[in-house]
Amino acid sequence: MLVFFLNCLCITVYIGHSLVTDRESQNNISLTGESGSGNKDIVRQLLNQKTLIRMALVRNVHALMNDMVKMKQSMAANDVRLRDAEEQIVNLKHGVKTLKSENQHFKEQATKFQQTVNNFIKKFGDLDRNFTQDSNSRLEFERKWNSNSGACDRDISGQLDDIKAEVRNLSLSLRGLEKRTLELEKSIPILLNNKVTILSGRLNKSLDNLSGSLSASSRKSEQLLLNISTVADHLDSIRRIMKDNLNKTLHGLKAEVEQSQKEQQKLSSAVASLEIFKQNMSLTSYGKSSHVGFTVGLTSTSSSWSYSTLQIVSLFPHVVFNNGYNPHTGIFTSPTAGTYVFYVNVNVQGGNFIYLDIVLNGSSKVSTMSHNSARYMTGTNMAVFQLSKGDSVWVKRYDWKSYYSHSVPITTFSGFLL
Known part of the structure; x- marks a missing residue:
């Protein structure tokens, strides 16, 4: 040519x-x-x-x-x-996949959170059933109470209603959060697809313009460079817009997750408060049922105790307070199961000695020692027992000579229910 x-x-x-x-x-x-x-x-x-x-x-x-x-x-x-633009498109597609995976992760977290809420609701149902059973078991006792017990029950019912209302409000809030998450999950792919479509259209248009410019003449090269610069500017602007939108969406999701965590903490606090309230009610019911305990003692001094059956069981006839102790037999019988504390104090007369045991159902558990190395020695000891209803506790004289006491008892035996 x-x-x-x-x-x-x-x-x-x-x-x-x-x-x-x-x-x-x-x-x-x-x-x-x-x-x-x-x-x-x-x-x-x-x-x-x-x-x-x-x-x-x-x-x-x-x-x-x-x-x-x-x-x-x-x-x-x-x-x-053009290759750079294609790589940017691939990177954008990869970013879209990453966002989809993150949305799936958020959805799984929302599902787990909903399951946790359902478990809390189930626990509240169990607590309600337990309260119902407790109420049925206390019907016999509540009939003996005066009008103040009715006011107390109304207050308790009001507090339970408030707690249930708060739980329902939290459940509604969680449902709203789940709905918002689903809407965001639906809107983000649509937005990304629209942006990718617009970007692809602009790239295709720019490529067509570029091909026409190259095939026309060398004078259109400058126009082609201008078009490529325009495409790059469009890509930068689209990238910035998408980045801003994604950041806003992520910040919104993080804020909603933090809000849900705060609501979960509130729910946990409500559950803890309900459990504490239940424990307080249990303690109150125990306190209302009976104040189990006793303090008995000896008001006279003796230089010897006879070798009769009293060697096995020591009598403390003087009663300071009594709810469960039999001063005639010297034996305490637990009226209800629970944890009990027992304490014995003995003062020996003169230069003699005496040893006492605290006995549970015939088995010695702890001992006191008032030695004769000095005059008027004092022996004390304490024991904590987990008793069942009907268990027996008493004080046994293991070895002795005498004891000392006063009109205000010095030698005493005490016990009470925790």
Whole structure:
């Protein structure tokens, strides 16, 4: 093609105007003219014109080659930009997949949170049933109470209703949170798909413009570069918009998760308060049922105790307070199951000695020692027992000589229910 173009150019130059003299060439020039010197001048002139034409053609060819090299470089740069744009599209798709996985994770967390709430609701149901059973078991006792017990029951019912209302409000809040999460999960993929569609359309349009510009001419390369710059600006703006939207969405989700955690903490606090309230009610019911305990003692001094059955069971006939102790047999019988504390104090008379045991159902558990190394030695001990209803506790004289006491008892035996 280049050779054909050069030949055509040479023919045109020889037929048309001269590039150097700008005169019409003579068609009737002959190398065998009238004058030999004239012919030589003409030939020399033609050779000069040919040389100039060749130099002009070489310059033009070099300029064309340079333009072609520049066009190839521009096309290579455009290819690089296109590859970058494709990589950005792949990265955006990867970001969309990541957001979908995060949304799935949030959905799983919401499901777990809902299950936890359901468990709390189930526990509240169990607590309600337990309260109902406790109420049924206390019916016999509540009939003996005065009008104040009715007011107390109404207060308790009001507090339970308030707690149930708070639980229901928390459940409604959790349902609203779950609905909001589902809406966000639906809106985020739609937004991302719209942005990707817009971006793809703009890229396709830019690619079409780029192909038309490359196929048209080299003068449209600048326009192509401008279009690519515009596409890059659009990509940057879209990336910023998507990043801002994603950040806002993530911040919103984090805020809602934190709010749900706070509500869960409130729910846990409500459960803890309910359990404490139940324990208080249990303690109150125990306190209302009976104040089990006793303090008994001896109000006289004795130098010896007889070897009768009292060797097995020591009697403490003087009663300071009594609810469960039999002063005639010297035995305490537990009216209800629970944890009990027992304490014995004995003061020996003069320089004698005495040893006492605290006995549970016939088995000695702890002992006191009032030694005769000094006068009026005191022996004490304490025991904590887990008793069942009907268990018996008493004080046994293990070895003795005498004891000392006073009208206000010094030698005593005490016990009470925790």
